[in-house]
Amino acid sequence: MNAFSPTALRDTLAAIDAQAAARRLCVALSGGLDSTVLLEALCRLRDRLPGDGLRAIHVHHGLHQDADGWARHCEALCVRLGVPLTVLRVDARPAPGESPEARAREVRYAALAEALERGEALLTAHHADDQLETVLIQLLRGAGVAGLAAMPAAASFGPGLHLRPLLGFTRAALADWAAREGLSGWLLDPANEELRYARNHLRSEVLPALRAHWPGAAAAAGRSARHCAEASGLLDELAALDAAHCVAGHAIRLSALRGLSAGRQRNLARWQARQLGLAVPDERRLATLLAQVLEAAPDAQPQVEWGEVVALRHGDLLWLAPAHALPEPAGALDWPDPRQPLALGPGLGTLALVPSDRGGLAGKALAAGPWRVVARRGGERLELPGRAGSRALKKLLQDAGVPPWIRTRMPLLEIGGALAAAGAQWVDAAWWAPAGEPAWRLRWERCELPGAEEFIVGGAAFC
Structure with missing residues (x-):
């Protein structure tokens, strides 16, 4: 993997976003090693950014007794660096049965998207080891190429972009640079040591043994993720071509869908769900959906649900919609x-x-x-x-x-x-x-x- 430096960061930013040098950048600052290194390195590049081109946001989840102290630490760091900081307070308490990790992530990104300005780029400090963890977790979940593509280096986000410029660097490379620069005092989140969380268990118990045998595991997983991202893009292009004669308005025409191979039928159904901003059905639900809508009698009205999504067929048309799109009939x-x-x-x-x-x-x-x-x-x-x-x-x-x-x-x-x-x-x-x-x-x-x-x-x- 690459050695980290502000120059290497500058080159990575230019590679993933041609407008990075002219764009306002906003760092998601947790106060840990990774985001601290990202912000410190960007400050070394500040003369190459617009005059007000760098700021930071800290999301205060309120889930830990030290959360107020973490916010104060980020405030002190930004005062020292001369970087404007916004602290966003959110309620990330999970509902009964809800994953605390998933809830915190959902609330955090929703708050960051709302706080982002038009055309601004949110920078998060995900690195190569995070990408390796994500690829392995997706693999263990049985994900397809879209899931195995893991975290993209650049993606649309809210009114701007989400950039991950550290994916080409390991956490060790970030720590080496921090040591050379004499940086210290970053926060340690005790939640990262709780092995009941899948990612923490993988990080603590599995990856050390994996790296002992495959030192280049993070780099290899990054390459695989990029290959999967390319394959996922090609599948989307194929689905768009199929949609040209299979999709009418917001509905899929079943007579046209029947003319596709089984793989292309599944690909188009997944693509249509993503186009509508809906959760993609898992393999079992997708098989049930296609079997019911394609094999049912012409006058049947099959309905399949997964999560907060409902699939409805009428005649030759199939709709995918959020469940809330079927409200109770109005009263008098x-x-x-x-x-x-x-x-x-x-x-x-x-x-x-x-x-x-x-x-x-x-x-x-x-x-x-x-x-x-x-x-x-x-x-x-x-x-x-x-x-x-x-x-x-x-x-x-x-x-x-x-x-x-x-x-x-x-x-x-x-x-x-x-x-x-x-x-x-x-x-x-x-x-x-x-x-x-x-x-x-x-x-x-x-x-x-x-x-x-x-x-x-x-x-x-x-x-």
Whole structure:
């Protein structure tokens, strides 16, 4: 591995970010050896940065009795170096059954992303030994190439970038430089000695024996991670090519998906989940998902869930969505002033009244009342303009191809206790004004239900 120095750090930064010399840099400062060395070395390069181009952030988790002292240590270090410091206080207490490590990491990165300025780069002090640990942990979890790619040297983060410029240096190399520079006094987190945490156990019990036989283990793991990152990028490119004819809007077209090999089907499903910012299903869930959606009868409505994600199929389309995108149907809501949009509830958007030149609710509807918006209860019927007899709303929704999770949440307008309109699509003949007369339509807006972009069309009329 490489010897560490400020010059080597400068060259690494230039290699992973061409704009590093002109970009404002923000160091995530824990106060330990690694982040202390990173900040000290950057201060040696300060004349090559913009005038206000270096600052630090310390995240105060509040999980340890010495947390206040750690924050004070970082403040003193930054005062000595003349570096502005922000201390972020967060609540990182895990919920019952939640991993303390995962909770602390999630809260820490969320706080850092929120504190980062546009175009700024967050620098963390992850080094080659951290990368080795990450590769081994991912391997033991059975990860694919995306997981084995481990930590990238540069990635988008919040409004800026996340850079890891120390991945090419071992912790020993950082300690050697600190000794040559006479640095000392960095913090030691006692949590790092708790072997009940998987990473600490690996670091304390496994890696010393591994290095004894393979001194170059960290460098080799770094190369493997880079190879896996390249392979993962190629798989993403393949998925993007497949998505061009398999993905419509936010949904996957199953008829096109069936034309792919099994490996490409799985690759596309994982890629689609990542594109939507969702958790990727594990191997078992993914196999279940594809089997159910591809082998089920055409009129089946399979639903597969993992974590906070739900997969929904309707006809030839498959949606992946966060579970919260299927909120409970709205209860009955009074609409005292139809000229003002009505909020239907979290995830369900709003209902608004808009002018229509293609027919719709007649002017007499505005003078009638009371207006009330309700959810489907079953058995609703509408008399459609120009058609004899009434039609079951259930049949109208089925014929229009509206997915069942949208049917159950479609807002129905009652005027004076009678059904007057269903969503943006149908108006009862009793309240109908034909094209050429003043008329209004309902517009269902900002709905987050899966498939809303295909099946909730503001202003579209089926009457």
